[in-house]
Amino acid sequence: MANATLFRDCTLATLHGGDWGLIERGALLAQDGAIAWVGPERDLPAGLVVHAEQSLQGALLTPGLIDCHTHLVYGGHRAHEAELRLQGATYEEIARAGGGIRSTVAATRAASEADLLRSACSRADALMREGLTTIEVKSGYGLTLADEAKCLRVARALGESRALSVRTTYLGAHALPPEFEGRADDYISAVCDWMAPLHAQGLVDAVDAFCDTIGFTPAQTRRVFNAAQALGLPAKLHAEQLSHQGGAELAASFGALSCDHIEHLSTEGIAAMRAAGTVGVLLPAAWYCLRDTTPPPVAALRQAGVPMAVSTDHNPGSSPCLSLLTAMHMACTFWRLTPLEALLGTTTHAAQALGLHDRGTLALGQRADLAAWSVNHPNELTYWLGGQACTGRAVAGQWLPLNT
Ligand code: DI6
Ligand code: FE
Numbered sequence: 001m002a003n004a005t006l007f008r009d010c011t012l013a014t015l016h017g018g019d020w021g022l023i024e025r026g027a028l029l030a031q032d033g034a035i036a037w038v039g040p041e042r043d044l045p046a047g048l049v050v051h052a053e054q055s056l057q058g059a060l061l062t063p064g065l066i067d068c069h070t071h072l073v074y075g076g077h078r079a080h081e082a083e084l085r086l087q088g089a090t091y092e093e094i095a096r097a098g099g100g101i102r103s104t105v106a107a108t109r110a111a112s113e114a115d116l117l118r119s120a121c122s123r124a125d126a127l128m129r130e131g132l133t134t135i136e137v138k139s140g141y142g143l144t145l146a147d148e149a150k151c152l153r154v155a156r157a158l159g160e161s162r163a164l165s166v167r168t169t170y171l172g173a174h175a176l177p178p179e180f181e182g183r184a185d186d187y188i189s190a191v192c193d194w195m196a197p198l199h200a201q202g203l204v205d206a207v208d209a210f211c212d213t214i215g216f217t218p219a220q221t222r223r224v225f226n227a228a229q230a231l232g233l234p235a236k237l238h239a240e241q242l243s244h245q246g247g248a249e250l251a252a253s254f255g256a257l258s259c260d261h262i263e264h265l266s267t268e269g270i271a272a273m274r275a276a277g278t279v280g281v282l283l284p285a286a287w288y289c290l291r292d293t294t295p296p297p298v299a300a301l302r303q304a305g306v307p308m309a310v311s312t313d314h315n316p317g318s319s320p321c322l323s324l325l326t327a328m329h330m331a332c333t334f335w336r337l338t339p340l341e342a343l344l345g346t347t348t349h350a351a352q353a354l355g356l357h358d359r360g361t362l363a364l365g366q367r368a369d370l371a372a373w374s375v376n377h378p379n380e381l382t383y384w385l386g387g388q389a390c391t392g393r394a395v396a397g398q399w400l401p402l403n404t
Contacts (some may be wrong), residue, residue: 002050004031005397006300007370008041010056013378014362015063015348020340020378021362028061030368038362049298054399056372059391062343062381063360064133064369067324067348069236069260069281071171071315072158073120073151074141076107078316082289091290091318092189095214101141101175104316108141108151116154117161123314124162126250126322129402131371131390134165136311136354138208140174145194148172152203163395167354169236170198173209173216173224176295187219192227199231206257206355210238211247218250225254234355240264241286252276258309258353263287263294270297274304282337282345283313284330285321298335308337309353310345325389332382339379368397 007028014021027044029037059301081094081103094100100278108116124135142148152168159166172191181189198204207228211221214237225235235254239247241261248259248269259265259273260281273280280301287295301308309333313319321327328342337345351360359367372391375381381389392401 001398002072003051004029005052005054005399006050007050007054007061007394008055010059010372011376012038012362013060013062013197013343014038015344016361016363018344018348028362028368028370029396033396034369035366035368038364056391059372060375060378061293061362062131062371062373062378063347063362063366064371064393064395065131065324065346066134066354066360067127067132067311067314067346068136068258068309068350069167069283069311069313070137071140071313072123072133072135073116073139073154074104074108074138074316075111075116075119076104076316077320078103081317082320085290092214100317101211102178104141104176105143105177109144110145113150113154116151117157120154120158123322124158124164124255127312127324128162128164128393129388129390130323130325130334131373131393132164132374133369133371133395134167134351134354134356134359136167136169138169138174140171140208143172143175143177145197147179148194149198149201149203152198156203163393163398163400167205167356168203169206169208170195170204171208171210173221175210175215175369184216186221188216188223191224195231195233196228197232204233206234206236208236208238211245211250211389212238212242214242218245218247221247221250224390229254231325236353240266240269242272248273248278250400252278259356260311260313261286262296262333263292265297267300270300270304272304278297279307279309279349281309281311281353282331282335283311283319283327284334285327286313286319288330288334289320290318297334298337307349307352308341308345309349310337310342311350326385328382329385339382342382368394370394
């Protein structure tokens with residue numbers, strides 16, 4: 001059945017052409033889930049078929065926000081490790097002592113699918129209160145075929161239980177599970193073997209790996225990417241987070257959608273990403289929580305024209321962050337992104353980092369995924385720190401007001 005909702009009485013930030021694309025007193029028609037008309041209200045063509053009207057009461061309307069890098073599905077939490085870090089222990093020391101990712105792996109394996117879904121839904125709810133309409137969710141805390149499948153099924157179920165698009169990423173190469181101690185190459189063989197059955201179950205949209213000193217080597221990462229390529233799955237990479245490994249060049253050589261973290265990215269890595277059209281995903285909340293001091297080379301990325309996305313990296317270890325607006329604020333405050341770059345980083349460029357071409361701007365034919373905000377100008381989205389600026393979302397044209 002045809003369905004057309006006219007959103008009116010709003011200021012639009014269309015992000016057209018990579019700019020704010022502001023339209024005062026704007027209107028937007030969502031028809032059958034997509035944007036069928038957008039522009040100043042006074043230019044609305046006569047005779048438009050409209051089934052429902054939604055006054056946004058002067059709100060700012062942006063594309064719905066996209067969190068393009070999260071580890072949302074896991075059991076337990078690691079508040080005790082955060083406390084150890086406050087006393088001086090480093091993330092790497094905790095990981096090497098058997099804590100870190102491995103402790104979450106144990107809790108995730110022990111958790112039921114229902115429990116994992118419950119906790120993931122409550123985290124997603126927090127993100128959706130800030131205008132989130134699309135989220136990427138990585139596996140990587142199961143590390144057996146059955147447990148990776150379980151986590152990816154939970155991610156898919158999240159998309160069924162909430163008005164939210166979910167993209168899944170297989171991150172089997174996240175950490176070495178205890179049963180493979182001393183046999184990292186064997187584990188990578190298993191990670192590659194599991195990929196086809198997971199993909200056959202419709203559980204995998206992209207493949208990621210953690211290429212770092214406490215993760216896997218570039219050679220091991222290459223094996224994972226070769227397996228992904230053979231299945232036609234796009235690559236993403238946790239690259240150059242704690243050290244420089246040349247992971248960015250490797251990922252770019254596979255045409256990766258994104259390289260994420262990239263604090264220790266080299267000039268060669270930037271050039272390779274630029275040539276491959278790979279997005280640089282900035283994760284300031286992880287950097288902040290780990291009290292890191294090496295910032296990603298934002299000015300060089302900007303100068304090279306590498307698109308930058310911004311994400312929470314939500315995970316129980318390095319980034320228990322449930323606020324994409326806070327991550328955007330941090331990207332501006334710590335790394336001097338402009339407020340426009342931060343918003344592009346959670347809309348247009350975040351969509352690109354997920355290989356999605358149907359969202360991220362307010363343009364004809366795009367999905368009508370929208371966020372409404374009680375602010376006058378989009379630069380306020382990275383100005384306020386906390387508060388409740390989001391007044392509602394629309395997902396595929398369906399208006400979902402926030403009851404504050
Ligand atoms: N980098 C990260 O930021 C997360 N994983 C990774 O490879 C952290 C995961 C964790 O500490 O649980
Ligand atoms: Fe991560």
